[in-house]
Amino acid sequence: MSLDMSVLKSILSKSDNEPHIEKFEEQVEQHQVEVPAFQEWRFELTNKDTLKIKLTKGTAEIFGTELSPNYEYTFQGSLKSCISTFSGCTLEYYNCQPSSEYVGEETCMGTLLNLHLALENIRAKGPNGPRVLVIGPKNSGKTSLCRVLASYAEKMDGRPLYVNINPQEPVFTIPGNLTATAISGMFNIENICLGETITTGPSFYHPKQPLVKNFGLENYRDNLKFYKYLIGQMSGCIEKRLEKSSDVRSSGIIVDTPAFHIGDLDVIQCIIDELKIDILIVVGNERLLVDLKRKLKYNENRLTLLKVAKSSGCVDMDDKLQREIQQRAIKEYFYGISSSPLSPYTMVVNLKDFVFLNPKVLEALNLAFLSGDTADDDSAEAGTGLEASAVTTSFDDYMERLKAPSSSNLENAILAFADDSDLEMGKYIGSPEDTENNTILIKTVSGRNTLGFCYVLHCDDEKGKLKLLIPSPVQHLPTKVLVVTQFRYNE
Numbered sequence: 001m002s003l004d005m006s007v008l009k010s011i012l013s014k015s016d017n018e019p020h021i022e023k024f025e026e027q028v029e030q031h032q033v034e035v036p037a038f039q040e041w042r043f044e045l046t047n048k049d050t051l052k053i054k055l056t057k058g059t060a061e062i063f064g065t066e067l068s069p070n071y072e073y074t075f076q077g078s079l080k081s082c083i084s085t086f087s088g089c090t091l092e093y094y095n096c097q098p099s100s101e102y103v104g105e106e107t108c109m110g111t112l113l114n115l116h117l118a119l120e121n122i123r124a125k126g127p128n129g130p131r132v133l134v135i136g137p138k139n140s141g142k143t144s145l146c147r148v149l150a151s152y153a154e155k156m157d158g159r160p161l162y163v164n165i166n167p168q169e170p171v172f173t174i175p176g177n178l179t180a181t182a183i184s185g186m187f188n189i190e191n192i193c194l195g196e197t198i199t200t201g202p203s204f205y206h207p208k209q210p211l212v213k214n215f216g217l218e219n220y221r222d223n224l225k226f227y228k229y230l231i232g233q234m235s236g237c238i239e240k241r242l243e244k245s246s247d248v249r250s251s252g253i254i255v256d257t258p259a260f261h262i263g264d265l266d267v268i269q270c271i272i273d274e275l276k277i278d279i280l281i282v283v284g285n286e287r288l289l290v291d292l293k294r295k296l297k298y299n300e301n302r303l304t305l306l307k308v309a310k311s312s313g314c315v316d317m318d319d320k321l322q323r324e325i326q327q328r329a330i331k332e333y334f335y336g337i338s339s340s341p342l343s344p345y346t347m348v349v350n351l352k353d354f355v356f357l358n359p360k361v362l363e364a365l366n367l368a369f370l371s372g373d374t375a376d377d378d379s380a381e382a383g384t385g386l387e388a389s390a391v392t393t394s395f396d397d398y399m400e401r402l403k404a405p406s407s408s409n410l411e412n413a414i415l416a417f418a419d420d421s422d423l424e425m426g427k428y429i430g431s432p433e434d435t436e437n438n439t440i441l442i443k444t445v446s447g448r449n450t451l452g453f454c455y456v457l458h459c460d461d462e463k464g465k466l467k468l469l470i471p472s473p474v475q476h477l478p479t480k481v482l483v484v485t486q487f488r489y490n491e
Helices: 005-017 109-125 142-155 218-246 245-250 264-277 286-295 319-335 372-376 434-444
Strands: 031-035 040-044 050-058 072-076 077-084 089-094 100-104 132-134 159-166 177-182 210-214 252-254 279-283 304-308 343-352 355-359 400-401 413-418 454-460 465-470 481-488
Touching: 005 355, 031 077, 031 100, 040 109, 077 089, 077 210, 132 142, 132 264, 142 252, 142 279, 159 218, 177 218, 177 319, 210 218, 210 465, 218 264, 218 481, 245 465, 252 319, 264 286, 319 343, 319 454, 355 434
Parallel strands: 132 252, 132 279, 159 252, 279 304, 355 481
Antiparallel strands: 031 089, 040 077, 040 100, 050 072, 050 089, 159 177, 177 210, 343 465, 355 400, 413 454, 413 481, 454 465
């Protein structure tokens, strides 16, 4: 049988006329940045960005935490950060183009290093380390300063106690809490928050175990009485922590704060007295420093007041970015991070089996609308903590019983587990109108450490059922008292 060559040629010609499709590998454009010594590379990302960064030459750090050479770091979501260097470095970044990036020549690196060395000298002199309080206006770099000081102390084999009393900031937990955490390892620089939450550790025991006091409100001015009460309760727990651990005691404490101004003198005085502060650092506001020297009640031999200039790299954190960070921290608590994902657990409980408490918002003049130097006027003292302190404190001013829990006040809410370990809950659960018992309950649980958090997926008013999301499976909740925080989360 002979092959018809004309047929073969026609087949080959048809094959040649067919479109030829080439497969191209995805090309990722790489950018290289040279950062001179004592300068920093600043970058900003939007919510949808995913940026990969690699240190190819020299040494560099992010807020005191060193970058490993030739290791690919991934940064996702809304972010405003910087990479600084003492010796000069070369960086590569790819996968996306930051919305803003440049090399900043003006930095506070030298100042922060000198401040760290001064604190180290104090640590070397005795068993008790320095107690540092950092205050300043909004967007002045307070948290960045605290993080740098904590990171540098950890590099020197210290275990400083990082205290956060800004309820808007999620520090090793979700927002709405005051925390104290012994820094026993490096910060996760890929995390948009200061540190991942307790649930996202590599093991059941998180290396940075926080002590958590639930405030439940976003703004400390919403209830100054409750806020100062929790600071006092936090102080007692901190002293016990320092007594039990000599390395933490010798490393001292670093306190991060909300945006205070001179109108918050009463609150600042409370923090200094309760936490036994011996070094007060004012960031980016010389006038505030002068006013504090004039109005604070302190012994010059026991309290040192210092001024640190605001970094030129500080950028404004608007409400949108703040909310995105808070929502991401809540998500990480239940679902983990990319390196340590979680499979959260849902459970259904009866509404009638629990007591719901609600942090109370006290009616007072809120100066949050005032900005920066305007709020530093002497007239700002009116209507703030100075007046609040003159009123007799009652535990009923801290929280109130939620007498009619339903979908209207529980849907999508973050609930805190209050410690009711030594209470006979039977006499509290069935008596929502019993004012005396409710007061006893609030007095007992308000200042205790928070056991954890859950998220309300759904509330069925007809059946009286509550569907909750918790980070890990349990047979029953650890408490019968749930605090309804001001924070909400939508999946």
